[in-house]
Every structure is written in C-alpha cells, then in structure tokens.
Amino acid sequence: MAADRRRKEMKVMAASHWLVKSEPNSYSYADLERDGRTVWDGVRNNAAALHLKAMKEGDEVLFYHSQEGLAVVGVARVVRTAFPDATDPAGRFVAVELAPIRALAKPVTLAAMKAEPALAGMAMLRQSRLSVSPVSDAEWDVILKMAA
C-alpha cells in the first residue's frame, strides 16, 4: 500500500509536457525571448486552468502561434507554478510564469501535425480551442523530431 502510494506520487511528480497557444500579434515566442520570462495569464477556460495548475517547475512547454504562423515555434519552461491571476477580477483563474528555452530549428506546422498519424490523439488537435493542453511523452518526441 505504501508502495502504491509512492508510485502514485512518483506519477504526479514526474515531469510533464504541455502546449500553450499565443497569437504572435499579441505575444510571440520572440517576445518571450526578449523578455526572458513572462507571466502566462489571461486564461479564462476551466480545462486550460486545470492544466496550468498541474504544471510543475521545470516542465517543458511547446509554444504555438495561433491565428498567424499556425505552428509550434519554440520550447519554454515553467519557472513558477500556478498563482492567482492578477488580471482576473473574480479571482477564479491562475497564471504561471514561463521562460524561453530555445526556438525550434524548424517550426512544426499545424498541417504537419495533422498529417502525422502518431499525433492523431493530441489534445490540441482534438479540441482546437483549448489554449493550454497536455502533450504526452510520445507526442513530445515526435514533434521535436519533426522540428529537427
């Protein structure tokens, strides 16, 4: 039983991967590189907020450009776990802080991801409006390979 609990804790503690969307018009990956780190706030969706709350320091995050670009363009890292979003007057939602790790050598386009059978189950493809979504280890590896 103790072993069971330990296994569960290990699972919870294991590093996870995520994907966040941003319109480059309002905040691009280049902006993140320029700023060094940024508060990821303004998320007003419960499912997305749950994912923000599940993020741990050091988790790696794919940075996706929506509306324009339509591609994963960089990798970021969680540098501060969830805290109350100061831009939410009702105080219901949370924010995290992200820092840039690197821009991808080759952006991975939405079209390429849709065309890749290994990514058919990806959360962001199945629920296109979700602005913060989990990425499985397998999906993560596939996408980084596509970016090489």
Place this chain on the structure above:
DNA sequence: GCCAACGTTGGC
C-alpha cells in the same frame, strides 16, 4: 437543472 441564446476562439 435544462436548454436556447449568445460570445469567443481559432482554422480555413
């Protein structure tokens, strides 16, 4: 608690 109306996101 249901459901229609409405608003927002995001791809095309």
Place this chain on the structure above:
DNA sequence: GCCAACGTTGGC
C-alpha cells in the same frame, strides 16, 4: 469574413 466547436449565461 465565415463557420464550427464549445463554454457561459440567464430565463424558465
């Protein structure tokens, strides 16, 4: 600019 998906709101 349109439309699909989907979340939220508000009347009942």
